[in-house]
Amino acid sequence: MTRSRLRLAAELVGPLALVGVVALVAAHLSTSDQTDAINVLVTATIVVGLYVFIGNSGVISFGQISFVAVGAFVAGIYTTPVSTRHTTMPDLFGFLGRPVLTNMESILLAAGIGAVFALIVGLALMRLSGLSAGIATFAVLEITYDILANWGKIGPGPTTLASVPVTTGVGQATIGCAVAVVLAFTYQRSRSCRMLRASRADPLAARGIGVSIFRHRLGAFVLSGAICGFAGALYVHALGSINVTEVYLALTFSTLAMLVVGGSQSLWGATLGGILLGILSSFLSNAENGTSVFGLSFTLPNGLSSIIFAILFVGALMLFPRGLTRNREFLAKALGERSDKHRLGVGLSSTAARGGDGPEAGDTDGAPAAATTAHAAASAEPEK
Amino acid sequence: MVRRRWLKAVTALAGSIGLVLGMVDVAGAAAAAHHKAATGKPIIIGAVIDETGTMKPFDQPAVEAAQLWAKKVNASGGVLGRPIKFKVFNDQLQPSLTRSDALKAIAQGASVLWTTCDVTFATPAIQVGLSHHMLVVSPCTGTNEMGPSRFGAPGKLAFSFGNAPTSDGAVLARLLMQKGWKSATVVTDKLLTYFVDVCQNFTTDFQKMGGKIVTQLTYTTGDHTVTQVAQKAASTGAAATVLCTTTTPTLPAFVTSERTLGNTKPIVGPWSIDGGFWEPKSATISNNIWWATYASVFGDDPNPQIRKLYGQMKSLGETPQTGGFVTGPTALQGIIAAIKRTHGTVKGPKLAAQMVKFHNVPTLSGPVSFSAKYHAVVGRPYRIVEVKNGKPHFVEMLSPGKYAGGA
Numbered sequence: 035m036t037r038s039r040l041r042l043a044a045e046l047v048g049p050l051a052l053v054g055v056v057a058l059v060a061a062h063l064s065t066s067d068q069t070d071a072i073n074v075l076v077t078a079t080i081v082v083g084l085y086v087f088i089g090n091s092g093v094i095s096f097g098q099i100s101f102v103a104v105g106a107f108v109a110g111i112y113t114t115p116v117s118t119r120h121t122t123m124p125d126l127f128g129f130l131g132r133p134v135l136t137n138m139e140s141i142l143l144a145a146g147i148g149a150v151f152a153l154i155v156g157l158a159l160m161r162l163s164g165l166s167a168g169i170a171t172f173a174v175l176e177i178t179y180d181i182l183a184n185w186g187k188i189g190p191g192p193t194t195l196a197s198v199p200v201t202t203g204v205g206q207a208t209i210g211c212a213v214a215v216v217l218a219f220t221y222q223r224s225r226s227c228r229m230l231r232a233s234r235a236d237p238l239a240a241r242g243i244g245v246s247i248f249r250h251r252l253g254a255f256v257l258s259g260a261i262c263g264f265a266g267a268l269y270v271h272a273l274g275s276i277n278v279t280e281v282y283l284a285l286t287f288s289t290l291a292m293l294v295v296g297g298s299q300s301l302w303g304a305t306l307g308g309i310l311l312g313i314l315s316s317f318l319s320n321a322e323n324g325t326s327v328f329g330l331s332f333t334l335p336n337g338l339s340s341i342i343f344a345i346l347f348v349g350a351l352m353l354f355p356r357g358l359t360r361n362r363e364f365l366a367k368a369l370g371e372r373s374d375k376h377r378l379g380v381g382l383s384s385t386a387a388r389g390g391d392g393p394e395a396g397d398t399d400g401a402p403a404a405a406t407t408a409h410a411a412a413s414a415e416p417e418k
Numbered sequence: 419m420v421r422r423r424w425l426k427a428v429t430a431l432a433g434s435i436g437l438v439l440g441m442v443d444v445a446g447a448a449a450a451a452h453h454k455a456a457t458g459k460p461i462i463i464g465a466v467i468d469e470t471g472t473m474k475p476f477d478q479p480a481v482e483a484a485q486l487w488a489k490k491v492n493a494s495g496g497v498l499g500r501p502i503k504f505k506v507f508n509d510q511l512q513p514s515l516t517r518s519d520a521l522k523a524i525a526q527g528a529s530v531l532w533t534t535c536d537v538t539f540a541t542p543a544i545q546v547g548l549s550h551h552m553l554v555v556s557p558c559t560g561t562n563e564m565g566p567s568r569f570g571a572p573g574k575l576a577f578s579f580g581n582a583p584t585s586d587g588a589v590l591a592r593l594l595m596q597k598g599w600k601s602a603t604v605v606t607d608k609l610l611t612y613f614v615d616v617c618q619n620f621t622t623d624f625q626k627m628g629g630k631i632v633t634q635l636t637y638t639t640g641d642h643t644v645t646q647v648a649q650k651a652a653s654t655g656a657a658a659t660v661l662c663t664t665t666t667p668t669l670p671a672f673v674t675s676e677r678t679l680g681n682t683k684p685i686v687g688p689w690s691i692d693g694g695f696w697e698p699k700s701a702t703i704s705n706n707i708w709w710a711t712y713a714s715v716f717g718d719d720p721n722p723q724i725r726k727l728y729g730q731m732k733s734l735g736e737t738p739q740t741g742g743f744v745t746g747p748t749a750l751q752g753i754i755a756a757i758k759r760t761h762g763t764v765k766g767p768k769l770a771a772q773m774v775k776f777h778n779v780p781t782l783s784g785p786v787s788f789s790a791k792y793h794a795v796v797g798r799p800y801r802i803v804e805v806k807n808g809k810p811h812f813v814e815m816l817s818p819g820k821y822a823g824g825a
Binding site: 064065066067069070072073115117118121122192193194196197200272273274275276277279280316319320322323336337339340 | 469470507508510512513514515517518519520521522525537538541542544545549563566567568569570571572610611
């Protein structure tokens with residue numbers, strides 16, 4: 035097997051193995067601790083969903099949690115018993131009040147709705163870049179939140195959707211996270227994603243060789259929407275309830291933080307960030323109720339877990355500004371991928387040679403991907 | 419001689435009486451010692467509450483007061499010989515942690531689940547309790563959602579010892595009518611369903627009682643419009659402003675705005691504005707403000723037991739800021755009453771079947787009644803507190819009357 039094939043295999047196997055390890059450990063935990071493990075896996079699925087768009091396009095989006103929210107509510111409503119729906123949400127539209135879906139049907143529907151919603155939003159927003167894109171996607175989050183929180187015809191409004199069947203166990207959360215990883219991997223090997231990455235490094239050059247940035251961004255946005263909707267369904271089926279405040283600002287910023295700390299431009303970074311920070315957050319929160327590590331029992335004072343988490347988060351960003359994985363895929367360095375320094379040099383010189391201004395403002399990190407620009411530019415056919 | 423014999427006889431009689439009394443005392447002490455031997459299997463209440471976030475001011479005093487009350491119960495023999503034990507978990511209002519904490523509480527032997535005072539935050543824990551067929555109680559949730567109205571048939575096992583919003587609305591309407599404030603401006607903070615429900619119920623009841631609503635205004639805590647809303651409210655000419663909101667950060671801003679614009683008319687609110695901690699320092703601004711609550715935390719509550727409990731909490735450095743702390747012992751008294759009625763069982767369906775029949779069950783906060791329709795307390799009398807020249811004080815007890823049940 036050539037080194038490039040090994041690198042390719044490691045790119046997929048690394049994140050999948052990490053997910054597998056979490057599942058293996060979770061299988062031996064108590065029921066209550068399994069809840070935490072399931073939450074970690076579902077959160078990692080959301081982070082992989084964010085990576086598909088943010089990591090590949092370099093455009094910050096604050097709106098992906100809207101797709102999680104829509105997916106969660108659709109899956110939740112359609113699996114809640116009809117009688118409970120009528121009692122707790124008497125104003126629902128007729129089409130939401132009747133059919134009862136199975137767990138799997140609801141998950142697929144959530145993914146589909148997430149994709150459709152992302153397509154509608156993306157058609158309007160995917161021409162934007164940088165700060166404007168960030169603000170516009172934030173507006174999408176706000177609009178989604180306001181509609182879900184106030185319109186009783188499409189959900190419980192400000193109250194909690196309860197009595198959703200709890201069907202997401204360790205097995206389903208693991209498979210769900212693995213599916214998201216495989217989808218993200220498959221996408222990042224596609225021609226469309228390579229062109230998108232080229233546009234991330236140098237939009238002008240990408241346009242110059244005929245890459246339709248809008249089209250490729252839209253593709254990534256829709257796939258990200260589908261994965262986020264899918265994750266939303268896992269989320270609601272793991273908890274058995276959902277309130278619109280759970281899928282709003284806190285989840286938006288915590289998942290973005292996980293992506294950035296892990297390394298926003300690699301699938302390995304997204305998976306590692308989601309799982310590692312998820313475990314850390316869960317451990318610290320539980321430590322406020324008392325925990326033990328290697329036989330040493332201790333209880334953190336109330337409120338300290340958030341402070342420790344924030345300090346560790348800042349520390350991680352200071353020590354690893356490009357994430358814990360330095361935006362590399364699993365074992366990429368060991369298997370002979372060129373160093374960041376080298377890639378950076380190539381990127382800058384190639385950008386300078388074209389007289390470009392470098393990455394756009396607001397892009398997450400254009401430099402390492404600049405090498406991809408050259409690759410994409412060399413391999414991509416001009417688009418019609 | 420006769421006199422000496424008489425004295426001897428009296429002495430002997432006194433000695434006998436003393437002996438008998440002493441024996442009685444010893445027997446009493448033995449009986450008390452017997453009561454103290456609450457050596458049965460503990461009844462564990464798993465409290466999944468918030469000790470760090472926005473619900474902390476409500477959850478923590480209630481559970482701390484309940485733990486003090488449990489000590490007292492255990493000292494006098496427990497519940498049919500079984501001591502009450504609390505296991506407290508800080509859920510930090512995180513849904514996943516709330517669920518796993520509830521599962522941990524059950525794994526650690528909890529027979530009854532005790533949740534945070536907001537049904538939205540509590541839902542993951544409530545559902546765990548319901549799925550394990552346990553009795554689930556909240557000490558002070560102020561909506562009627564702890565029950566079938568939110569959780570369908572399984573919700574029959576869930577109850578709140580807080581007042582139903584119908585009761586809160588009705589008592590405010592009665593207060594205004596009693597004071598002769600026959601027109602009102604209603605200001606609703608849309609942050610919580612509770613605020614919306616209370617103000618809606620007030621509006622309906624006040625109009626039924628012959629009052630006039632001059633205007634309805636709304637804002638949402640965090641939208642930074644409270645000052646503009648206060649300006650509008652100040653100029654309506656209504657006899658009183660009824661405000662359904664929480665304390666900080668918007669309430670001080672609202673009150674200051676109204677008073678600065680020269681409106682000195684009463685500002686009236688439900689339990690959620692209880693506690694003097696939020697008041698602006700100026701005696702002219704913090705004046706003519708009224709609320710209806712569970713207990714007065716200003717040292718003048720009419721119930722000596724409440725004053726004593728308040729003193730105990732204060733001496734432990736856990737001074738409650740609102741009267742909601744009494745809902746903790748109230749909920750515990752309710753649980754104990756249900757256990758006694760079932761002759762000692764802690765099975766959720768049996769306890770709930772008794773609890774739903776509660777009719778004026780005496781508790782620290784007053785009589786508690788539930789029904790199939792209301793799994794929150796309806797009709798319990800309130801303490802009316804007035805802030806006069808910067809100082810809050812208890813005014814009177816007021817019952818919500820016939821509209822408490824949304825009549």
